[in-house]
Amino acid sequence: MKTIVLAVLGLMLACAPLAQKSLAQKRAPKQPQQMQWREYVYPQDGFAITLPSAPNPHYDGGDRHINVYTVSMGKTVVSLRAISRLMDCETALSEMWDKADGGKNPSEPVVKGSLKQISPAGMKGLEYETEMGSGERSLHRFQCADEHKFYIFNVGYAGKQRPAEVDRIIKSFHVVNPAH
Numbered sequence: 001m002k003t004i005v006l007a008v009l010g011l012m013l014a015c016a017p018l019a020q021k022s023l024a025q026k027r028a029p030k031q032p033q034q035m036q037w038r039e040y041v042y043p044q045d046g047f048a049i050t051l052p053s054a055p056n057p058h059y060d061g062g063d064r065h066i067n068v069y070t071v072s073m074g075k076t077v078v079s080l081r082a083i084s085r086l087m088d089c090e091t092a093l094s095e096m097w098d099k100a101d102g103g104k105n106p107s108e109p110v111v112k113g114s115l116k117q118i119s120p121a122g123m124k125g126l127e128y129e130t131e132m133g134s135g136e137r138s139l140h141r142f143q144c145a146d147e148h149k150f151y152i153f154n155v156g157y158a159g160k161q162r163p164a165e166v167d168r169i170i171k172s173f174h175v176v177n178p179a180h
Helices: 002-027 089-101 164-172
Strands: 038-042 047-051 058-060 063-073 076-084 116-118 124-133 136-146 149-158
Touching: 047 076, 047 164, 076 164, 089 124, 089 136, 149 164
Parallel strands: none
Antiparallel strands: 038 047, 058 063, 063 076, 076 149, 116 124, 124 136, 136 149
16 A cells, blocks of 8 residues: 555656746737748739738628738738729829818828828829727728729828737739639
C-alpha cells in the first residue's frame, strides 16, 4: 500500500510543474495572432487585393449585382463593394462629388481638404473622409473600372490618422481580367 501511495505522490510531484505551466498559459493574456497578409483574387468581380485575412463576401442587401468584401482589423473595418451593372461613371462620380462638396449629410461632415479626384491605374475616381464623432473617421473611395464595374471602399477607423494597413490594402487593389 505504501508503494502505491508513494508512486501516486511521485507522479503528482513530477506532473505538477507541467500542470502549473499549462494553467499559467491558460491564464496569460493571449498574444495577438500575427496577420497573414496575402493576395485574394476575385475574377467574377474583376479585382485582386492584398488583405491580412480572408474577407467575408456577401451580397449588399440581397442585391446580386453588389458584392461586399469585409475585413476587420481591431477597430478598423474595411469594406469593398464591387458593383456589376451598367452605369454612367462620369455622372455617378459627379453626383458623389457634388454631395460630398456640398456637405449634404450633416451627420457625417466631410473633413476639410480630404475631397480629391483620384486615378489609380488609370481608373477615374474620387475619395474623401468624414467625421463620425467620438474620434472616429471614415474613408470613402469610389473607382470606375469601366461602364460595368464600379468599386467603393468604405473604411472606418479610430483617430485622425488613417492606419498604414488601410493604405497598404488600397494600394494593393488592382483590376484583373475576369477570364483568369
